[in-house]
Amino acid sequence: MQMEVHGRAAAGGPANGVLDFSRLSLNNFNVDSVSEERKRDARQLYLNYNQLTSLPASACIFSNLEFLDISNNSALSVICEDITRLGKLKTLLAKNNRLDEFSLPKEFGSMQLEVLNFSGNRFEEIPLQCTKLRRLQSLSLGGNRLKSIPAEIENLTSLELLYLGGNLITAIPPELANLPYLSYLVLCDNRIQSVPPQLTRLHSMRSLSLHNNLLTYLPREILSLVHLHELSLRGNPLVVRFVKDMTYDPPSLLELAGRTIKSRNIPYFPHELPSNLLHYLDLASKCPNPKCAGVYFDSCVRHIKFVDFCGKYRLPLMHYLCSPECTSPCNSNPQSDADSEDELSVPADRLQRVLLG
Incomplete structure (x- = not known):
């Protein structure tokens, strides 16, 4: 079925470069009805809320597109190869479809995308094509079926926001710490049990959302995130029941x-x-x-320190040492953790929001 181009264009006409064909509930559209001027001038194209099963190749005729929205097409499961012809496309919104790791063209990673939103789809893995988008600043894959984060995520060196909430992720790869501009990391509503200490290298981090996971402690290195202003931890075991088992089995x-x-x-x-x-x-x-x-070799001491955040909350920070005689890595003088109980308090101008409940 073809869609005649009688959809509503955004107010202001073609001069504003917006073509809005949303909510037409048809399967394809015929670009022959679009003037050459509009094809050339179009910067934004809305194909959301239709019944598309794949991104039509004819949508790629608009060679100057910078923004494309194909969200909320409940049957959309394939993005055609022709999308790679959109050399100026910066934003692709494809939320709430039926896309998975097999839906993308092989050369998808060659595009110049800066914002990519695949939330609410059926991805079980982050496609490796996505990890090749060197200009990508925002990546959203919330509400999918992801079980892991690939080490190749470190290739997204321009990334500022990573949203992976509402998946089945069990671990945070240390390679995530190699993203120099990452400022907002959302990993809420997963199955994560620990935070790698390497995240201390994320010097640009401002907001870290870890609520509703399986965390029982935080690495003490998290205090090195000097720009972190918001830390969300509600719904984790470290909040509802602190870890107190510090049993030490002597080495053989x-x-x-x-x-x-x-x-x-x-x-x-x-x-x-x-x-x-x-x-x-x-x-x-x-x-x-x-x-x-x-x-x-096999026997390592586990130390837990309860640290004040914002002068109100005490959270368990954990580190591992080879013996009870080892000094805490964060202390300058040899003394026990108990003697240095207040050394790790966070200044008042740090961590403006610690969300525990």
Whole structure:
């Protein structure tokens, strides 16, 4: 079925560059009825609230488009290859359709998009084509079926806003910390259990939404986010029940021997040890405390510190050390966490909003 172009054009006529064919409830449209002047001048095209099953190739005739809205087409499952011809397109809104990771053309990543919204679709993975959009500043994939965030997300070096709320994500990849301009990160309503300490490198971060996840603690490094003004944590176990299990299992004799060999650089040769011990020695991990030169294998101390935020809330921050003698990485003097209880209070001009309830 063809759609005659009798849809309502935005007020002001073609001069304002807006073509509005929304809410026509038809399957395609015929660009032959559009004047050449309007094809040339059109900057915005609205095809939302129709019954499109795919983005029609004829929509790509408008070569100067900068904004395209194909949202709320309940049957839309494919975006045609021709969209890559829209070399000036900066904003693509495709919310509430039936798109998934197989719906995009192979060369989608070559486009010059700055804003992309795929919220309310059926994506189970973030398409790798999306991670090639080097000019992308805003990416929204909320309300999909995502289970993970690919490491390739670090390629979006212009990204300022990432919205992934309402998915099935269980972990935050450390590669996310390689986005220098990321200011707004929304990961609410997922299944995330921990926040990687690498996020401390997100120096531009202003708002972090983590409500309704499975967090039981925060990494103490989060205090380094000096521009963070809003932190949303309601609906997490760390709010409704603080973590108090700090049981420490002492290292085995095998681990103590391994620690001694690695920490003191005692020389050994492959022919002197069984293969299983050689493999075990290769598994040594350096203590995360920068003031400690030790190593550990299986037994690592978990410390939890309750820190004041905004002088009102106390949140558990966690770090791992190789032994109880290790000094807290955030302290300048060797002393216990209990002795430094107030050292990590957040200044009043930091974190204007901590949303716990």
